[in-house]
Amino acid sequence: MSAPEIACWFDFASNYSYLSVLRLARQRDVIVHWKPFLLGPIFKEQGWDNSPFVLQQDKGDYVWKDMPRECAKYELPWRRPSEFPRRSLLAARVALLGEHQPWMAEFCARVMLANFEHDEDIGNEDVIAAILTGIGLDAGALLAAAHADDNKARLRARSAEAKALRIFGAPTFFVDTEMYWGNDRLADALALAKLG
């Protein structure tokens, strides 16, 4: 029997993606295909110029009550970011470089914790550089590669792929072609993956 596999589409700015990325980073018995992407272009297609948690005030205020409860449930740290949503373009570009590298899960988890535990600006190059250095990587080389044209093109292609898959929010999981939206469906997605 082959190891269970799951694809996790997530945005580093997304608070519910934070929960799922940290939960999946702990998993030892599942192969995670990390799919960093940007929600911005998806929301723009809906005619939204920001997160629905900003545009819909009642829902947005609720989310900040829901998050500490959810973090307690999953035993994850939590501090409400002083800025939301944070710019996730840089982190996404760096993460694209790590997708098939052994440092990917660690990098993603640390960026998420920077945003949602330490209230750091993950759009700031110094913050991302410190994370890369902290896990023993060459920050200068990776940031240069992140900004290269071919990598920018890869992120645009990722956005097109998200649209083709009809992804409308994050996190979104795929087990083969079965799609699950939201951290609340991660257990279901993992259960299906482990059946396979």
Place this chain on the structure above:
Amino acid sequence: MSAPEIACWFDFASNYSYLSVLRLARQRDVIVHWKPFLLGPIFKEQGWDNSPFVLQQDKGDYVWKDMPRECAKYELPWRRPSEFPRRSLLAARVALLGEHQPWMAEFCARVMLANFEHDEDIGNEDVIAAILTGIGLDAGALLAAAHADDNKARLRARSAEAKALRIFGAPTFFVDTEMYWGNDRLADALALAKLG
């Protein structure tokens, strides 16, 4: 120790409300304060003239894949309604009359099953009358009371209360003042209620 209590705000047209109403109708150890209301005026405040599951096509199509999975999880029957969302005004008005009656849970469950198992038009007075008769009630008297001006005013007051509570979707639960949105939070809300 007093019995645990939970308030359940729901719309008979809402598919995720269907899951929660059926789950709560089975509960024997919790006092449920049923709060039928209409999502329409809430959505209108957002500038939406229909359910987001209709207005956002990718999310809407996903929801009809999610529902059979969720119904299997909770061992509930499911058939996708041929019309969505159905008109829930009449059922809400009748339900207002039952809020403090012993038939309330049964009535709510049967209306939900008419919509989401039997694909019946719950906006049709004959359908609601048959449900009332089926549980041994005087359908004619209840429908007359449902259409009376004082009952219409009660539903308008319910909508105002929903807005004041900053409800933005359904189902929504309250345990004292703690708010939980969505069928995915029902277990959390019940857990808090049972601690109290």
